[in-house]
Amino acid sequence: MFISKVKLRSDAEYGREFWNHIGGAYKLHSLVWDMFTDGPERDRDFIYRQDLVEGLPAFYCVSAREPCDRGNVWHVQTKPYTPIIMKGQRLSFMLRANPIRTKRDDQKKQHRHDVVMEAKTLMKQRQEPYPPLPEIVQNTGFVWLTMKGGSSGFSIREGEVRADGYNQHRFVKPKGKHPVTLSTIEFTGVLTVTDPALFTTALYNGIGPAKGFGCGMMLVKPVR
Numbered sequence: 001m002f003i004s005k006v007k008l009r010s011d012a013e014y015g016r017e018f019w020n021h022i023g024g025a026y027k028l029h030s031l032v033w034d035m036f037t038d039g040p041e042r043d044r045d046f047i048y049r050q051d052l053v054e055g056l057p058a059f060y061c062v063s064a065r066e067p068c069d070r071g072n073v074w075h076v077q078t079k080p081y082t083p084i085i086m087k088g089q090r091l092s093f094m095l096r097a098n099p100i101r102t103k104r105d106d107q108k109k110q111h112r113h114d115v116v117m118e119a120k121t122l123m124k125q126r127q128e129p130y131p132p133l134p135e136i137v138q139n140t141g142f143v144w145l146t147m148k149g150g151s152s153g154f155s156i157r158e159g160e161v162r163a164d165g166y167n168q169h170r171f172v173k174p175k176g177k178h179p180v181t182l183s184t185i186e187f188t189g190v191l192t193v194t195d196p197a198l199f200t201t202a203l204y205n206g207i208g209p210a211k212g213f214g215c216g217m218m219l220v221k222p223v224r
Contacts, residue, residue, distance in 0.1 A: 003081035007058035035067035047206040085196040095187040098210035099144040153198030161189030
């Protein structure tokens, strides 16, 4: 596996106007995909997250293959990614995730529910007053990440994880008829590795859904 930092070259012909023009989750996904695809039948074998570096988007990627700058506009730094993970290890982390809960209706049809909106709906049904949105995001996000940690080889503790930056993204796929909506929460904090093999798989493959749109990649470093 490889880990890469990809940012716009300072001498590229494109500037901020280029990013303002192409913005949006789906178009950004297409830009990242172009660095890894080598044919129309290629399955996605990378995860990524977008951040801002000096006001312009940059991407951090974990992938089975090295990214390729086909448009001569990227500055790409790539190195092998073989993290040494030990049971009980404490790691600080950053994660942008799409926290959803999957349920089936009476017809056994599967539905995905945004955990924040689901919590608000339940409060409304129970005629409970809403706490401040940041409190809902923190509580529902922490519960969701705790559940994910159980199947991804890590555990978290109350008071050591912050869940905030709740955001709803809406876009239309090029051939789609209806807008797609996905929500993200920014997680930061400290975790403890409980199963090194499972956790390494999570670092390689990501956590939760919407990985094709920049969700699920966890950046970690040892706690000193």
